[in-house]
Amino acid sequence: MGNKSNDKILGIDRETFRNFMGKYGVSVVMVIMIIAIALYKPVFLKPANIINVITQISINAMLAFGMCLCITIGGIDLTVGAQIALVSVISAKCIVEFGMPIILGAIIGIAVATVFGALNGFLIARFNMFPFVVTLSMQLVIRGAAQVISGGKAITVGNDVKNIYYGKFLGVAIPIWLTIIVFVIMYIMFHWTKLGRYILAVGGNAHAAVASGIKEFNIRLICHTISGFLAGIGAIIMLAKTGSGQSNLGVGYETDAVAAAVIGGTSFAGGIATMPGVMIGIFIIGFIYNGINMIGINANWQSIIRGLVIIGTVMLDSAINGKSRK
16 A cells, blocks of 8 residues: 555545646646736736737637637647638728728628638538648638738728727626636636537537537537638728738637637547636746746747746646546
């Protein structure tokens, strides 16, 4: 019989500790980093900066919620960054050149993103294609379409559109309200409805899910459609933030969405995720990037940090969740 003291770490059961670190180990490390930044730069925790960060992360929040669904079913959506470019260009063109009302221009842009999301899901589910290949290829198609529609030029919008990002409702920035509303809807859908349970079931074991009567095709189609829809909302926020529709917007945003999802405990093995976890991941990513800028670290290092964060998280995920599935 082994020594019981060796079965505990800091008074916690070793297996419990191992599972916790497997899901949230990187989150713990990054929270420590945030604390260190706050100690080094006290202005980091000032209310004005916190509100600014929360407003900025609204775009990544939309992408990460959709990315979480796609990763949970064992896939990925690499088109979300390109969707930002396409929707911003289409909506800006509708509003500026065609004189449409802002709400109509936004709806058309979001509808286009939703259709592309549904197309991703259809190709993956109907033809059993690899999600990585499909969404990587479609990323090129979508960004190319944005370049063709815009002619490679920025389409500038007026202050009425910018109010979507810089305006406030009841003293709170509109993007923050949008983030709260979408989070609540996603939480209820994912944790309180059959659809959420079906998503987890397909990601956990697709064959068993199908055997129990779940339509895998429908679940994959729905998840990618939702991802496209949310990317469209994120694109409208980006359009309002930048004040113009551009074909080069959203470059690299898919990596931030992936990072937020996996840091929040979404497993690349599929079938493991929580919306509160993703929300935590979104906040951590946002505050880490903000802190790096405050400290004055070269912006080029941010890409290195993003890559290392994702690699570290996937390694922990594989070590814990991979073993548990064998």
